[in-house]
Amino acid sequence: MSEAIENLSVILLTLRNKLLVIFGVFTAGIILSFQFTGPIIEKMKVDLLPEGAKLVYVSPLEVMMLKLKLSIIIGVLLILPIIAFYAYRAISKRYSIKVPVSIGKGQFTVLSLAVIVMFILGASYAYFIMLPLFLKYLYMDAAGSGVTATYSIFKFISFAASCTAIFGVIFELPIVLTFLTRNGYVKYSTLATYRKHIYILFLVVGAIITPPDVFSQIMVAVPMVVFFEISMVVVRLVGVKNRLPKSDPSATAFGITRKKLRKKCDRISTV
DSSP states (O other), rough: HHHHHHHHHHHHHHHTTTHHHHHHHHHHHHHHHTHHHHHHHHHHHHHHTTTTTTEESSSSTTHHHHHHHHHHHHHHHHHHHHHHHHHHHHHHHTTTSSSSSSSOOOHHHHHHHHHHHHHHHHHIIIIIIIIIHHHHHHHHHHTTTTTOOOEEEEHHHHHHHHHHHHHHHHHTHHHHHHHHHHHTTSSSSHHHEEEEEEEEHHHHHHHHHHHHOOHHHHHHHHHHHHHHHHHHHHHHHOOOOOOOOOOHHHHHTTOOOOOHHHHHHHHHHOO
């Protein structure tokens, strides 16, 4: 547990040092995507708004803030790979390993394509299957009570966009967990031990990003659980290929790695 906390501290320190690069990409993503948010809003309204429901704006700046939020979501998606790369480098330096996982050009291409394909699959599931189903369910439930469905355009579109982006990221779980366990960053036994805690975390995430409705929360949480279990099966089949060497706490406290200690000992012995 203490080793995991130390690793997290190293990652956060590295991200702080690279904050300018991350912020630059994030800002560029917001600026470039802002001009395309209008057509995106129109497309989502046509695809997802239940027949008979209406969208309204309740404040003068609501549409402008909606466009800004969509741009922020796109900016966050752009910086996620960069954050993952810097976190990977931070762990590599901590263990004094220049390239702990050897990835050839062909493997890198396949991995990149797999990441893109899984994100598209997750976003497609949310946009074309999950969202239409429970948005229509919520509309029919309200209409059955004699209530006219009038949604705030900011809340409706931002909810749909957030769900789409989150499911795109969730579908990356098999790739991420396989990479982490196969290279010794996380143990399979640790994931299995805290399986119930992870389920609860998925339910909490489902409750946060969905309306206060049990059906919609289950629609969000169940795919998370399914893909976590798929990830566990893949991890168990693939196994652990490489293991990172344990770092010496006393050495890293003084900024000295095992390699440096061995070199100093060799010099002393030769003298």
